[in-house]
Structure formats: C-alpha cells, structure tokens
Amino acid sequence: MTDEAPFFPDPERQKARDDLLAYAFRALAGRALTEAELRTRLARRTDDPTLAAEVLARVQELGYQNDAGVARAEGSRRGVGGFRVRQTLRRRGVPEELIENTLAARDPQQEAQEARELLRRRWPALARKRDPRASAYAFLARRGFGGAAIWDAIREVEQQQPPEDDPDG
Missing domain, CATH: 1.10.10 (Arc Repressor Mutant, subunit A)
Structure with a gap:
C-alpha cells in the first residue's frame, strides 16, 4: 500500500x-x-x-x-480602414502575426470603395466647412484609412459634386 x-x-x-x-x-x-x-x-x-x-x-x-475569430470580425468591419483595424487589434491584445494576417486578407479596392462611400455621404456637411478637403482628410484618417485611399476618395467625390457658389468670389 x-x-x-x-x-x-x-x-x-x-x-x-x-x-x-x-x-x-x-x-x-x-x-x-x-x-x-x-x-x-x-x-x-x-x-x-x-x-x-x-x-x-x-x-x-x-x-x-478564439483570437482568430475576433481578428477576422474586426478585419471585416465596414467603414474603417486598415490603420484602425491594426490599432484596435493591438489594443485588444491580439498577437502581431495574427494582426498582419488579418490586414493581408483585407481587399485594398474594397477599402478604397468604402472610403469613397463614406465621403460621399458626409460630403455635403464637409463641403460647408472652411477647408473641405482638410476636413474630409481628417474625417477619413480618424476612421483609419490610408493617405492614398483618402486622396483618391477626395478627388473622386469633388469631381462628382456640383461646384458650390464660392462665398469669397
């Protein structure tokens, strides 16, 4: 025993x-x-x-x-850019390798399209500001979109909008 x-x-x-x-x-x-x-x-x-x-x-x-599921869900969120996704996942403690994989799975064309759609919806309010381009850039940058996508969206939305009467001219 x-x-x-x-x-x-x-x-x-x-x-x-x-x-x-x-x-x-x-x-x-x-x-x-x-x-x-x-x-x-x-x-x-x-x-x-x-x-x-x-x-x-x-x-x-x-x-x-499952961290992969959380990262996948965050990566597929609409209306936010890759920089915001990276920041959110880092803040939430997701491993860096998983963050990189999530960002690699994002479609840059889809992200650029989302930036344009967001800007089209907000443009009427932004166009009334003193510097609409700066306001638009800041708005999209806060949403986590990259500079190239932002400038493309601004150019496209400006071309599609009818010119406003210039209050200074």
Missing part, C-alpha cells in the same frame, strides 16, 4: 472553478473577447492564476474564445 491518498477534488476549488467558468461564459456572451481581454477579466475575479488559466484553456477548448 502506498502513502499517497486517493485523488478527491477539492469541493471549494471546484466551486470556484465552476463560478469562474460561468463568469467567463457570461463575459463572452456579451462580446467576443480576445485571449488577453478574457485573461485580464478572469485575473480580476480570482487570486489563483492557475485556476484562471485552467478556465481560459477550457473556454478555448470548447471553442468559445
């Missing part, structure tokens, strides 16, 4: 694990979270880092948390 006691799970630890797992599912039900975001939330709920890691691994094993 050995001196080791038979394995019986600690009921308190099992309850803490179940509670933390339920919390993880509630958190993921509200919004898709990255691994880093969920790890941070779990760490705030328990003092046991191994328990948090265990719960995170279980949630990932069940397919409820």
